[in-house]
Amino acid sequence: MKKIILSALVGVMYAGSASAAPNNVGCGWGSMIFEGSSGTMMQSLAASTNGISGNQTFGITSGTAGCAKDGVVQKYAAADAFMGANIDKVARDMSVGQGEALETLADAMGIKSADKARFFEVAKANFDAIYTSSNVTSDEVMVNLGKVMANDNKLAAYTA
Amino acid sequence: MFRKLFVGCLYLLASFSLQAEVTQQVYLDYLVTQAKNLKLAEHKEWLNLVHYQTNLFSGYTSEIISQEFFNAPDGMTNPESELKATLASFFSDIKETEKVQNPQCRHIARYHWLKNKLKFDSSKLPEQACKRFQKWYKTISPERLTLIFPAGTDNSPSSMFGHTLFRIDKKGKPESTRLSSYSINFAAETDEPNGVVFAFKGIVGGYPGRYSIIPYYEKVRQYNDMEHRDIWEYQLNLTPEEITRLMQHSWELVQTDFAYYFFLENCSYQLLALLDVARPGHDLKGQFSVWAIPSDTVAVMLEDEKILHKAVYRPSARTKLRHQINNLDSHEQDLVQALAYDEITLDNEAVQALSEERRALVLLTAYDYLVYAHSRGGFQRKDTLKRSLNLLRARNKIPSTTNFEPVPTPDIRFDQGHGTSRFAIGGGQTKRGEAERSFTELKFRPAYHNLLDNQAGYTQGAQINFFDFTFRYDEEDEAVRLHEWMIIDIYSLSPRDSFFKPVSWKVQTGLVRRPIGENYENRLVYSVNTGFGLNYGLTNDLHTFFMLDMTVLLHKDLPNEAAVAAGPSLGMMWRVTSGWNMWLSGSVQHYDDSLDLTYVDYRMEQNIALTTNTALRLVATEKGDRDHSDKEVKATFNWFFK
Numbered sequence: 001m002k003k004i005i006l007s008a009l010v011g012v013m014y015a016g017s018a019s020a021a022p023n024n025v026g027c028g029w030g031s032m033i034f035e036g037s038s039g040t041m042m043q044s045l046a047a048s049t050n051g052i053s054g055n056q057t058f059g060i061t062s063g064t065a066g067c068a069k070d071g072v073v074q075k076y077a078a079a080d081a082f083m084g085a086n087i088d089k090v091a092r093d094m095s096v097g098q099g100e101a102l103e104t105l106a107d108a109m110g111i112k113s114a115d116k117a118r119f120f121e122v123a124k125a126n127f128d129a130i131y132t133s134s135n136v137t138s139d140e141v142m143v144n145l146g147k148v149m150a151n152d153n154k155l156a157a158y159t160a
Numbered sequence: 161m162f163r164k165l166f167v168g169c170l171y172l173l174a175s176f177s178l179q180a181e182v183t184q185q186v187y188l189d190y191l192v193t194q195a196k197n198l199k200l201a202e203h204k205e206w207l208n209l210v211h212y213q214t215n216l217f218s219g220y221t222s223e224i225i226s227q228e229f230f231n232a233p234d235g236m237t238n239p240e241s242e243l244k245a246t247l248a249s250f251f252s253d254i255k256e257t258e259k260v261q262n263p264q265c266r267h268i269a270r271y272h273w274l275k276n277k278l279k280f281d282s283s284k285l286p287e288q289a290c291k292r293f294q295k296w297y298k299t300i301s302p303e304r305l306t307l308i309f310p311a312g313t314d315n316s317p318s319s320m321f322g323h324t325l326f327r328i329d330k331k332g333k334p335e336s337t338r339l340s341s342y343s344i345n346f347a348a349e350t351d352e353p354n355g356v357v358f359a360f361k362g363i364v365g366g367y368p369g370r371y372s373i374i375p376y377y378e379k380v381r382q383y384n385d386m387e388h389r390d391i392w393e394y395q396l397n398l399t400p401e402e403i404t405r406l407m408q409h410s411w412e413l414v415q416t417d418f419a420y421y422f423f424l425e426n427c428s429y430q431l432l433a434l435l436d437v438a439r440p441g442h443d444l445k446g447q448f449s450v451w452a453i454p455s456d457t458v459a460v461m462l463e464d465e466k467i468l469h470k471a472v473y474r475p476s477a478r479t480k481l482r483h484q485i486n487n488l489d490s491h492e493q494d495l496v497q498a499l500a501y502d503e504i505t506l507d508n509e510a511v512q513a514l515s516e517e518r519r520a521l522v523l524l525t526a527y528d529y530l531v532y533a534h535s536r537g538g539f540q541r542k543d544t545l546k547r548s549l550n551l552l553r554a555r556n557k558i559p560s561t562t563n564f565e566p567v568p569t570p571d572i573r574f575d576q577g578h579g580t581s582r583f584a585i586g587g588g589q590t591k592r593g594e595a596e597r598s599f600t601e602l603k604f605r606p607a608y609h610n611l612l613d614n615q616a617g618y619t620q621g622a623q624i625n626f627f628d629f630t631f632r633y634d635e636e637d638e639a640v641r642l643h644e645w646m647i648i649d650i651y652s653l654s655p656r657d658s659f660f661k662p663v664s665w666k667v668q669t670g671l672v673r674r675p676i677g678e679n680y681e682n683r684l685v686y687s688v689n690t691g692f693g694l695n696y697g698l699t700n701d702l703h704t705f706f707m708l709d710m711t712v713l714l715h716k717d718l719p720n721e722a723a724v725a726a727g728p729s730l731g732m733m734w735r736v737t738s739g740w741n742m743w744l745s746g747s748v749q750h751y752d753d754s755l756d757l758t759y760v761d762y763r764m765e766q767n768i769a770l771t772t773n774t775a776l777r778l779v780a781t782e783k784g785d786r787d788h789s790d791k792e793v794k795a796t797f798n799w800f801f802k
Contacts, residue, residue, distance in 0.1 A: 081375070082339075086377055086381075092552060095552040098563065103334075104377070128553060
């Protein structure tokens with residue numbers, strides 16, 4: 001567990017420098033929740049926490065940088081960080097067209113409440129263009145989302 | 161001429177700065193005297209700010225073990241010299257950098273408390289801007305404090321009782337975006353990979369404890385998604401001043417090492433300490449002196465009725481999945497499994513034959529099941545990634561945005577269950593052959609929950625008992641004896657079905673009565689008993705289980721001072737009504753040659769909850785070997801408390 005949190009934090013913190021590396025640690029579809037399982041009893045002994053958890057680094061690690069490398073979405077640092085940690089949940093919500101992860105993403109991207117319904121619609125309608133493959137990384141998802149929004153009259157303003 | 165003037169100016173400057181220093185010293189002396197007159201060093205709020213604890217006999221020691229937290233060399237044990245040194249440090253003109261803070265900022269909660277008590281004159285003691293703190297505060301943007309309480313998990317000794325943390329809800333944000341709030345978490349700091357070593361060292365204080373601040377979505381992923389623990393979120397009513405104080409003190413505490421002890425000075429206790437600083441005049445942590453069980457600390461926090469704004473239930477990924485499955489009919493459930501295991505493709509006729517609305521639910525549940533199965537080690541994620549994405553894509557093609565109804569909120573929260581300590585008094589009769597004896601029994605169990613205790617507010621199928629003492633007064637020989645002492649008694653009975661396949665297990669150790677030596681007299685023996693098996697729910701409320709048990713007995717009169725046994729056990733647990741639980745079990749343990757004994761244990765127990773914190777328990781047992789069996793019946797009145 002700790003390893004996952006660490007890799008998530010590290011992934012978020014060093015995403016900028018990781019852009020050159022072939023593997024974007026902590027940004028891939030399915031790489032977050034799924035890396036390392038807590039299957040057997042002994043494993044979860046070590047993994048679980050009751051106030052005994054690992055080495056989380058101090059501070060607001062998200063918000064420093066996301067996994068994005070394309071200019072389109074650089075300004076959404078908090079959104080990038082959120083996407084980096086929740087790529088699977090956002091995918092689930094986008095496929096349906098609603099949900100808490102999608103709400104939170106919209107808020108982190110600064111979508112005004114008047115435009116939220118449209119944002120949900122556009123995200124759902126373009127799901128295939130946003131989650132392009134099972135290897136897609138969270139920065140790619142953010143870039144794809146940005147492109148889709150740029151093509152929408154109402155949402156283009158957010159990507160300008 | 162000019163030179164004289166220049167030297168004169170220098171002289172003047174020097175005397176000014178000297179004068180400034182003198183003025184500072186005078187003002188510091190004044191403040192120290194004032195503090196002494198007001199007895200600030202003995203003030204409860206000062207003691208809380210520096211986390212002083214009264215020593216056993218006299219004096220104080222801080223729970224904080226980082227020397228950097230103290231200004232005075234003896235600050236850890238001397239509240240008065242720490243107060244003096246803190247006042248002196250506030251005159252520092254150190255400029256804030258990324259690495260260094262001015263003492264006023266480093267100890268910003270102390271600064272504001274002392275400023276308020278001593279009415280600092282800002283012309284004599286200039287206030288620092290503390291830009292780093294201000295920026296941090298602005299990013300977190302606190303409006304409301306929410307207490308977060310993930311349930312315990314019985315498969316980890318370090319998280320059996322649950323955990324507590326705070327969430328700082330952002331100003332002006334809707335509730336649907338709470339995932340991106342920050343959380344304040346206190347935890348032992350360790351890289352120990354071995355859960356047992358880790359639990360042991362946690363108990364004896366082998367790790368430092370530390371606060372950290374991380375996004376709430378990280379915590380939700382950890383507890384809800386990875387560890388499958390339901391969460392209760394308690395939104396608290398704190399004044400803006402109280403929130404500010406809490407944030408100031410959190411700033412002081414982040415990256416400060418505490419002494420961590422699993423039973424008392426744990427996460428829950430430290431949150432109480434933080435709340436005590438935020439709310440002067442309250443002494444929540446003072447109510448705990450030996451152990452602090454999270455549910456008890458939550459109940460204590462909520463004792464003040466006005467403090468709870470709203471409680472929100474956040475079910476775990478498993479709870480949500482179970483709820484979804486229960487909302488599908490059996491045909492749809494079969495399709496979910498077939499899709500998840502890749503036995504049928506998305507264009508399968510049966511899938512296509514479903515209405516759009518139902519198909520949407522089946523596809524989503526299959527996706528969730530893959531995620532769940534992976535978190536339990538069932539699948540390699542890389543093998544199922546494509547399938548997962550294809551399920552979402554198929555779901556996405558259905559225009560409707562409808563989803564499952566939310567999981568219903570339980571009537572009873574984790575903090576509203578029975579108290580975690582139990583005291584019982586009662587009596588009964590034993591019978592061996594024709595000999596009958598009567599006894600009176602006293603029981604005390606400091607923690608936590610027995611399978612038969614009122615389940616409301618506790619996890620179904622999870623029993624955790626610690627240090628369960630039983631004393632008996634035998635009316636025949638008029639003697640009081642320690643009858644049994646179960647040090648650890650844990651059961652994990654989770655039902656299996658086609659979706660969920662947990663293994664049930666138990667670990668029990670302590671002093672029990674077994675017939676050893678001559679006359680088959682029941683004597684106190686140290687026993688370790690463990691079992692693994694399967695549990696099936698016939699209905700929601702009627703479960704049966706089968707286990708293979710192994711027992712080790714230790715006693716000096718045993719042939720090798722030890723005996724080992726193995727055998728099956730079979731049982732049934734029935735929740736007759738919400739307050740009435742019944743248990744039937746039988747076990748056979750065959751001992752090795754040293755004892756050459758086949759020991760059977762049949763029991764029937766019933767627990768009838770009278771109120772949340774009182775219950776009646778009836779127990780009938782028969783145990784022993786073929787020739788010497790002890791029958792026993794007893795009734796006890798049970799009282800639960802914090």
